[in-house]
Amino acid sequence: MFNDLAELNRALTRRSFFTRTSASLGSTALASLLSPTLFAAPDAGGAIPHFAPKAKRVIYLFMSGGPSHIDLYDPKPKLAELHGQEMPASVRGMQRVTLMTRNQGQFLVAASQFKFVKHGQSGQELSELLPHIGKIADRIAIIRSMHTEPINHDPAVNFIQTGSGVVGRPTLGSWLSYGLGSENKNLPDFIVLLSGAGGQPVVSRYWSNGFLPGKYQGVQFRSQGEAVLYLSNPPGIDGQTRKALIDGVNELNRLKYDSLADPEIQARINSFELAYRMQMSVPELMDISSESQETLERYGAQPGQASFANNCLLARRLAERGVRFIQLYHRDWDHHLDLPNRMRQQCPQTDQASAALVRDLQERGMLDETLVIWGGEFGRTTFNQGPLKKDSYGRDHHPRCYSIWMAGGGVKGGITLGKTDDFGYNLVEDGVHVHDFQATILHLLGIDHQRLTYRFQGRDFHLTDVSGNVVPKLLA
């Protein structure tokens, strides 16, 4: 009798009905059956990549809070003589300012206290706060003309991650894992690492899959406690027992699969096998003490500590293992007050490791296929916020223009793109809007941003919404 029932089930199961009758769904299911790994087959359709990609993966060093472009990447020598004077109204124009400075009554120019130094053959100019990044100046493209729309942190981070200031859209990493699938068998496609304390909170929405299916969600690998939530077995279950129990689950699932032929069950079996492989591989991955002393020193990494340096080294280890999108967040760049002192603390935490990562990737022959991005959600104002002293000033949020850099993965090294005015307040040349930036990243990965879509609530959504142009000057 069971056989009859099983036959009936086989014929009537809703899931198998759909997978058998719909050609598109059926081929997706077949693809996932044939592929060696659960994540391998991209769901976005067969046409991707749309053209030959330059980069295979991205490491995005996100500087949360909005680092000051005027003190790091965009020298404005003429400001020295205007220091302490009111900003000309013509420069400020009708641009909005935040509530934090709107009522302070004056907008006094605060010239940077930091010297700028020329580096390398390209002669790229960088602040003395970034001596290590200076050493990779010939490999990076500095964009001085980034601009965004929101003026506060959370919407601005959302905007650069999802292309929308409204929450709920998928993030860049989710779009890429949806579009490209995975290159590895043991790890998720989109991994997030956090460092730094204080400043603006970094929330899990910044690696949300939005309306894309949950398997495209970024996975935070935590530097304290368990690297991945629920990776460790509970008390009383050791690795061997876990293996035996997972084998038991899969054996029973396989019996069910044999009677139903439902590809969803096969996917479940794969998931459990992958979970076990993650249990085996992640602790080894997260243990950086196996790196040479020289490597640890180059990054400034210390095993067992939670730091940006450790995360940069982990990013390289993840890249080596084929993870598609590695997103670091480093907090506390929101320097409204006492900016020079806080920059002197913040920059050494990030400068050395960022540069070490690029050099390490290059030496291992991986830089050509790995796109590295360094930057925040907006820049900071030329005018002072708070008390303006001889040796101290503060800066408010400034979305109108700011600086980031990119390296490797098909980006031209040793160039500075874009120009701002003598105040570092307005764009003059080659503006790169957030949507242009996103379109360029997708382009480097072989994706036409207008053709990577997902239908939700009756509309085909893009990362770049309805705008965005690839920036040809950035391409190698």
Add this chain to the structure above:
Amino acid sequence: MAAESIRDNALAVSGLLNRELGGRSVYPYQPADYYADKGRWKWLQSSGPDLYRRGLYTFWRRTTFYPSFQVFDAPTREFCTVDRPRTNTPLQALVTLNDPVYVEAARVLGQRIMLQGGESTARKLSFAFRLCVARPPREKELQVLERIFAEHLAKYQADAAAAAALVGNGAAPRLENLSVAQLAAWTAVGNVLLNLDETITRE
């Protein structure tokens, strides 16, 4: 099933589910340091029957919400959703295998099997299987389960410390008169049953 239902189901099968209607949100088990780097707000874990309320009463913080629901495609509640996607990932497997609420449910299910499952091992296994998937096991399935039980009974009889550790999971009280090794082996069986595709999927 949806995120909340998967948890509710595990609690219901074990007999832990608190079916009370209405009231304030509750704070079930969550990794202790989950909010450590997410601002000043603290997750103050509930106790007693509040640990076992239906998933719909779990406190929902939109920016950083209950991680076990998040991996099962629960929406962030930042936009309207008429239909939740259903995915199938290794992170979900890690939740139903290792999240304390599922381990505790397996342990209390084990206790229930020992008390209510009947005399023979085969009867107990059929009882447990039916609780989880609402049908009796087939012959082959029963054989697999019998083997899993026998292997783990031997293992936990030989390793009293591991058995004690396994039956010590979760806040729910444990009946002291039950054999620890037996309960540990039934907990292992419970952990397998609560992770079956058929248990967490509604056809």
